[in-house]
Amino acid sequence: MSRIDETKEFIPVRIAVLTVSDTRTPAEDRSGDTLAGRIEAAGHTLAARGIVVDDRARIADQLRAWIADDGIDVIVSTGGTGLTGRDVSVEAHRDVYEKEIDAFGTVFTIVSMKKIGTSAVQSRATAGVAGGTYMFALPGSPGACRDAWDEILEAQLDYRHLPCNFVEIMPRLAEHQRRK
DSSP states (O other), rough: OOOTTTTTTOOOOOOEEEEEOSSOOOOGOOHHHHHHHHHHHHOOEEEEEEEEOOHHHHHHHHHHHHHHHHTTTTTEEEEOSSSSTEEEEEEEHHHSEEEHHHHHHHHHHHHHHHHGGGGGEEEEHHHHHHEEEEEEEEEEEEHHHHHHHIIIIHHOOTTTEEEEOOGGGGTTTTTTGGOO
């Protein structure tokens, strides 16, 4: 079973939050607020925050800009993971991924099933890595953001989490880009 190794020092990571929405403003961004609050409460750094419309190219451009920023280790987007015609966050993320973290969507579905039953099947939450940066695409509701953070991301972004976590392999994410 997973646990926190209290003998290890906590390592804060720098996390950007991207809200994908045609209608939300910073004042109305409850999902972004939920993530930002949890990120900071956990001891991490909120490195950037933004809102972009439901446009595949614009989402991918923002992801690439943050990947290129050495001050960002992780990107968490919220919104645009559903089934409607305007929901293109998953496609934008996949345009950018070098590697997809396939099990993230599965684990998110398991967590969601406990909360919302079979409605969880409508989420296309996804995750991947590019340029040494982790990217997570979450649904746009505050509840889904809470569930993803509280049940998955908080532990996986904690260096002390055993038996393994995302932070411990961060230095090796871009090793294929180094000269041999």
